[in-house]
Amino acid sequence: xxxxxxxxxxxxRGMNNACQEWLNPYYDNxxxxxxxxxxxNPLDDGxxxxxxxxxxxxxxxxxxxxxxxxxxxxxxxxxxKKAVQARNRIAGRMGTEHKCFTNVIVCISDITWRRDIAxxxxxxxxxxxxxxxxxxxxxFKGSIQEGRSPRYxxxxxxxxxxxxxxxxxxxxxxFPRLGEPPELYVGLELDGLIIAxxxxx
Numbered sequence: 001x002x003x004x005x006x007x008x009x010x011x012x013r014g015m016n017n018a019c020q021e022w023l024n025p026y027y028d029n030x031x032x033x034x035x036x037x038x039x040x041n042p043l044d045d046g047x048x049x050x051x052x053x054x055x056x057x058x059x060x061x062x063x064x065x066x067x068x069x070x071x072x073x074x075x076x077x078x079x080x081k082k083a084v085q086a087r088n089r090i091a092g093r094m095g096t097e098h099k100c101f102t103n104v105i106v107c108i109s110d111i112t113w114r115r116d117i118a119x120x121x122x123x124x125x126x127x128x129x130x131x132x133x134x135x136x137x138x139x140f141k142g143s144i145q146e147g148r149s150p151r152y153x154x155x156x157x158x159x160x161x162x163x164x165x166x167x168x169x170x171x172x173x174x175f176p177r178l179g180e181p182p183e184l185y186v187g188l189e190l191d192g193l194i195i196a197x198x199x200x201x
Contacts, residue, residue: 078100
């Protein structure tokens with residue numbers, strides 16, 4: 001029994017060390033940011049997901065930090081996971097597991113955004129979100145936290161050039177399921193009186 005336990009620990013340690021974090025964390029490790037430059041088609045899910053899923057001009061895209069073409073969204077999600085407490089079904093005790101983040105914000109240039117809205121009524125933007133969700137669910141099906149599914153939000157960013165795409169993911173990003181009740185409410189109080197927050201217009 002001791003040999004099997006040691007073997008499992010060695011395998012798990014090897015799997016966890018096989019991929020080191022390479023992105024800079026933001027806000028006390030709540031967010032990770034991957035920025036790709038020289039992206040020939042920012043609405044091509046294969047190009048953004050993994051270098052092996054593209055060819056031609058798609059191979060020119062590189063991450064802004066290391067200038068490496070192999071660092072795409074899939075490798076970022078693979079190397080930057082969250083630690084969650086889970087019960088080991090075999091051992092029957094609590095332990096730490098590393099699970100893939102499921103909520104990702106994808107920022108594209110407002111030029112790319114406006115062009116797709118004007119010419120295709122946003123069909124390519126919607127397809128990008130859907131296809132990235134499918135790739136995410138397929139490639140990380142064993143590493144997604146129970147009860148969660150991949151969710152992507154595509155948004156325009158006026159600071160980006162047409163050949164740039166930025167991904168944000170981490171513990172600081174959470175997209176609730178439709179109809180999911182909030183777990184917490186934040187309120188303002190002054191001298192025991194509840195103050196209604198100002199409405200945004």
